[in-house]
Amino acid sequence: MSMSLMKGAGLESVNKDKFAYLCDLTVNNLMSAVASEPGGNSLIYATLNPTSYVEVVEGGYKLYGRKQFGTNFEASRYSMVMFHIKDSPDATESVFLLIDTKMPGVNVEDTWDTLGLRATRSNSVFFDGLFIPEEQTLLRGSDFFQSLLQTSSAEFYHTFSSVYLGILTAMLDWAQQYLLSRVPRGYTQPMAYHPSS
Incomplete structure (x- = not known):
């Protein structure tokens, strides 16, 4: 699913080299994607935009916020995670970052205990100032969910x-x-x- 997410968001057409790099990573690594957040509602489009955010700093980003339903995040080697750009005048401006799930500073809270789905390990993931270098940027732009919901279903x-x-x-x-x-x-x-x- 993660690779179709990146293709649907437009990575293949925007940055073919980055898309090829991701495809190579999937050969030997389990990938995940974490986008859901508390308070989001798929019936109200505007609530899907992330409230977790990044501060743009020299050389990359500092990550803040909470994601929920991080299915297979702990089992995966890398995760594609979406954040809002702090202080952006565009409420939909976001960035998809490739995160090494095993790096120090990635915090997972064991919140998932749903009968019948325990094996998915869809726990919450927290970020509190974790630095991610600029080269881990997959996509940066506006209105990704509009594209995903309308053009890549x-x-x-x-x-x-x-x-x-x-x-x-x-x-x-x-x-x-x-x-x-x-x-x-x-x-x-x-x-x-x-x-x-």
């Missing part, structure tokens, strides 16, 4: 459907093999047998 959401399609296909394969191999006591045909077949 086909690329963004197929990542979910492909997972569920794979699960369903595996379930059907298993059921077929089970019914072909299981012979009830007292019968010579497997459970999958039907006189018309």
